[in-house]
Amino acid sequence: MAAHLSSGRVNLTALREAGRRELREFLDKCAGSKAIVWDEYLTGPFGLIAQYSLLKEHEVEKMFTLKPGRLPPADVKNIIFFVRPKLELMDIITDNVLREDRGRSPQRDFHILFVPRRSLLCEQWLKEQGVLGSFIHREQYSLDLIPFDGDLLSMESESAFKECYLESDQTSLYHAAKGLMTLQALYGTIPQIFGKGDCARHVANMMIRMKREFPGSQNSIFPVFDTLLLLDRNVDLLTPLATQLTYEGLIDEIYGIQNTYVKLPPEKFAPKKQGEGGKDLPTEPKKLQLNSAEELYAEIRDKNFNAVGSVLSKKAKIISAAFEERHHAKTVGEIKQFVSQLPHMQAARSSLANHTSIAELIKDITTSEDFFDNLTVEQEFMSGIDTDKVNNYIEDCIAQKHPLIKILRLVCLQSVCNSGLKQKVLDHYKREILQTYGYEHILTLNNLEKAGLLKPQTSGRNNYPTIRKTLRLWMDDVNEQNPNDISYVYSGYAPLSVRLAQLLARPGWRSIEEVLKMLPGPHFEERQQLPTGLQKKRQHGENRVTLVFFLGGVTYAEIAALRFLSQMEDGGTEYVIATTKLINGTTWIKSLMEKLEPAPF
């Protein structure tokens, strides 16, 4: 189930185990049979930690989704709410509790498990509604960093960027620091910390402070990580706005990957047997899990989409040949051997069938005229062409009322690639957007401006060309099939964030001081002392391990670029990636948009 977590350089199964242990301990605290009422958002992340069987072993007999109204009848002793600390969820819980039939016997006990942290604000809220006393246990489950894959951790905190950069609420940074302390408790103190950006500075400060305040935390584990690199998302606002062009990145852009699962239109996944078709065509979306446990997926996920087709067709030939073998099997022994390989071959076959279908779905979109036009404009902006005037394609898209998020992504991209737009250009876009999509979006535009994504050019100077040239963000000769540089993930654009990581490893940030000063926030280095016995003596040729923590979100294309660097023969560094949330341009912009519908309550 979780074998893929131990496949990387750092065995992340231990982190998952720690999470499971804590969950068991909490469940056992509420003695007797239980029903869990789930904040739906949490089921995905929890699914990466535990299966239903674990809950069942601890007397969880029913599970419901949190919704207003009376709780379903269930003859259990305990009702446990698993929720994020959000006020609107507290209102639903209040409703549930108030409608509970007091006359029923035996009475059911209520408990709340806050994920990832108890919130005094929420408890205050419950108190004001007069239901706080109804809960016997009110606890927290610090699901800070969830292992997604052998080299990937995420906090799945969707509002982290908004909170940090729009609301100056640093709570998610506090969780990040907490998560890093947990990680250090399991994998040893990380001797070197580098960082760039205000949030990075805060997290490093908190880590140092926490370490000082818990002297007992001095552990005796041999350090697994050599370096921690903390990066603010607002140091690189550009990358998430561009369309990702890796296989996994495109799946996410088009269908959205949530907690390693993707839902796909069912048409291409034909029913298994012929003759059954027609009326039995599935209408429900096909749901697939995507992680490195699947051999084929691990091989193609990080490739540029243009290089995926040839791998798939090669695989198809190999598998066909393998199945052909059965004709050559003559002796009982040979047949036996063939049969013993069947399960593996079948798994490979179904995996290949799935990815061929997905590649077809994606190809339909990437070959469309609009995808091409959109990408052309993005690449123009990123390579510095015509970023200072109103763009025709964007205007046309507004005129044809393309989805607002698409427009915002493009306009923000233009703004970032021009260090802000000329006032006249900005005003023009704003007017067009408001007239076409509604004046109330003025609130969203204001949020984007606050976050620095869409702004007037204040200094009158455009720093982007200097940054682009120094960091080699635009590569003219990109090789998509056999890449020799990270720029393959965007077919030409090398993600700024990953360049910073790459340059840190070699030759070091001192070489780019000037550019670092142009990017927002401080850059810094801290060292954490290790007891003498734990200092690492590196074997010759052994790679260093760097944990890169993206504060405010990371895209699949950036992850692919870091994995590419890990695999470089003379790279010398392997990367593990952590983030507050896995994002793409669309989900990111959406998180910054003003919610326009009033809450259901």
Next chain:
Amino acid sequence: MNRARADEEEYWHSSKFRAFTFDDEDDELSQLKESKRAVNSLRDIVDDDDDDLERVSWSGEPVGSISWSIKETASGSTSSLEGRDSSLQKGSSSYAALPKQVSSYSLSSLFKGRNKLPSFQSLSDALTDTGVKNYAPELRRPKAEYKDYSSDWSPKDTVRRMQRGKVCSLERFRSLQDKLVLLDEAVAGHDGNVITAVLIFLKRTLRREILFRELEVRQVALCHLIHFLRETGEQKLLLDLLRFLDRTEEVALSQYREHLNIQDVEKRREFLKGCIGLPFSAEDTSHIQDHYTLLERQIIIEANDRHLEMAGQSELFRKYPRKASILNMPLVTTLFYSCFYHYTEAEGTFSSPTNLKKTFKIPDKQYVLTALAARAKLRAWDDVDALLTTKNWLGYTKKKAPIGFHRVVEMLQRNNAPVQVLQEYVRLVEDVETRLNLATKYKCHDVVIETYRDLKDRIQLTAYKCKVERGSAEEEKINSILNNMQIRWKN
């Protein structure tokens, strides 16, 4: 890096801007199809036991995953309630008989007294504990830990305890000085949860002016309070605070946001009217003004048109009943609506397109596009023609489109324009290749024929003969061109 215009040609054809064309000679899509065929054909060989490989339901949810189980147990609770209940009772009785069988109470957790008192030890606390502490917690944690109200914690300790999720009484902090130290400690801890808790306490126990004054020099705490007030909907206090801070634009936006919660249009209009005077930036002020004016218009138009529709007198409304009310729609949608239902109205009426255009200073391009879409939908081809015709000062007319004629053609085609209408605009597409493509696609024979003639391409023209009907005027036209000795064919 600034490319000269002359380079453009080269840039369009250079490989990196080709979005997704595979490098292989054979088309990738057919390759994909081929692999899929190969894979599918294998199904006949091995099948049936497919499901044993991965136990997934069709939706792909692995059987036994949490989200799968929610559906399972939830549906069970309604449909087969009785059956479940009986088995359930059996289950619970067996639990009663063997109470500790399934639980994993460890020795250490018993020592910690976990089952008796709510303990808020978190994962990271547990992990950073040393072994000694696990087995003898009393050594490091005094009993008083469980008694919150009697002890005398310093501000620092209080904050630290709250960070660990313990409930602390803050009432002991009476003097302003103490309260501010407490707040500063909370801020230094960066835990928003604790900061907010302290702020709630301060908000309750301090005079408003003092609270505001102290927060003004504590930006982080201030942000948290603003966020908190926004979350809990304490609009009045929020506005007071922002006003005190002189953050006038934020006051304005925050107040404006409120209109979203007003369902009644009349009330919403009134509210927006009140927003006009708020201290927005100059640019935003004009947008807010427009928002108000638009809603005011929409209310008038809506009342009028609903009446018209009900009366059933207007043919337009009978033929094309309105799908939704126009209230709260964006400006461009409103313009489309008025171009659809009120196109011919004089400029004086509120619902006339020209009036909207003038009032809201809608750019020509936007106006023509919207009007085109509306008139094409009604198949009013004369109006379409008029929209695309401009007169210069000498009185000559000329066709002009705001967005390339190929887009115009597509728009008209979507609305099933007849060939005669399409033809006229296909002819105006500047790029020869696009023009030929569109003309061929939509069977505008005349345009195809004339284009080939202009290109002096005898081969293509001859080939096109088989696409037109035998004995038609088009065929005749082709023949006469081919027989024309004046033309110097290039092939």
